[in-house]
Amino acid sequence: MAREECKALLDALNKTTACYHHLVLTVGGSADTQDLREELQKTRQKARELAVATGARLTVALRDRGLATEERAEFERLWVAFSGCLDLLEADMQRSLTLGAAFPLHAPRRPLVRTGVAGGSSAVAARALSARSLRHEAEGDFDVADLPELEREVLQVGKMIDDMEMKVNVPRWTVQARQAAGAELLLSGASAGASSVGGISVQERAGPCDPSKALAATVFSAVLLVAVALALCVAKLS
Template structure:
């Protein structure tokens, strides 16, 4: 039951981490928006919550000296997968921080296009104190606060990974995989080859039908005659 629980929690972390990476790719692009930045914030927090739960569970299990050698090998494989998910999450969080700094979501386009000022001093001051500009300033502060939170969370992930290495010493190169490299690809190819072979057998059986063979000969003869006539027409013209 404990092993299945660890697998379920790790699968949830893997899915959330993949979802976060998919959304980070859209940051700074044409599909970027306030909703995307908010979903990024919620998703990375969910990933960190799952990471803490996975770390606590796997750490307690791997520290248990009573588990069998076979179970320990399985938990070590799960630990390696967990460590990889954490590394991917940290890389994507850093990428999100860089994109958030380079492409602030709250910068109005008019401030990027228009240059200079027109009108008297009072008019400029009135525009500067307008409700729209105040709202923009407030949203900018929220954006900067989220980036500061992201920087802090990146440091937390780094500390978590360091603590993991100190508490549970599981070098990745010592963990053996259950399957050979490319086993899944080989199985897929073998399935595809067997399917193709079955189709080929069915086609060979259909080719052995005398009526279909005769129809094929007649069709070939008609095609040859048509080609000859086309060549003759071209030469005569």
């Protein structure tokens, strides 16, 4: 039950980290809005909660001295995958912090990122003053308040990674994968071998080349070329 619970938590963490990574790629672009910044905040908070829960479960399991060898190997594989998720999450949070500081949503003079439609008509202004826009204006600069919190959370994730290495010593290079190294190459080589064997069998069924047939084909081709040349000469002389 503990292993299945850890797998479920790790799967949720992996999906949330991937979602956060996808959102970070849009910061500073044409789709960058306050809604995006709020979604980034919610996603990274969910990822941190899942990371804390997953790390706690895996730590308890790996510090159990009565754990069977096979079970320990499985938990070590989960631990390595968990470490990779945390590394990616920390890097994306750092990237989001850098981009958020470089591209503020509400610059004092001129926004660095322009999104939406600009115009002088009253219709455009009416569409811009929606309920969501009014709520955002009332809340003030969301990104300015969120950046210090994001900076603290980056430090917390880094500390979590350091604590993991102190509590459970599982070097990544010592963990064995389920699939043998180079298995994909062996499979592709087997497929190529099957294709070559199939080609050899087709050639064998076709049989060797008959010298008499080859000579007859060559003579026929030569005669045909001479006939075409003579026809062209006659056409020019006439």
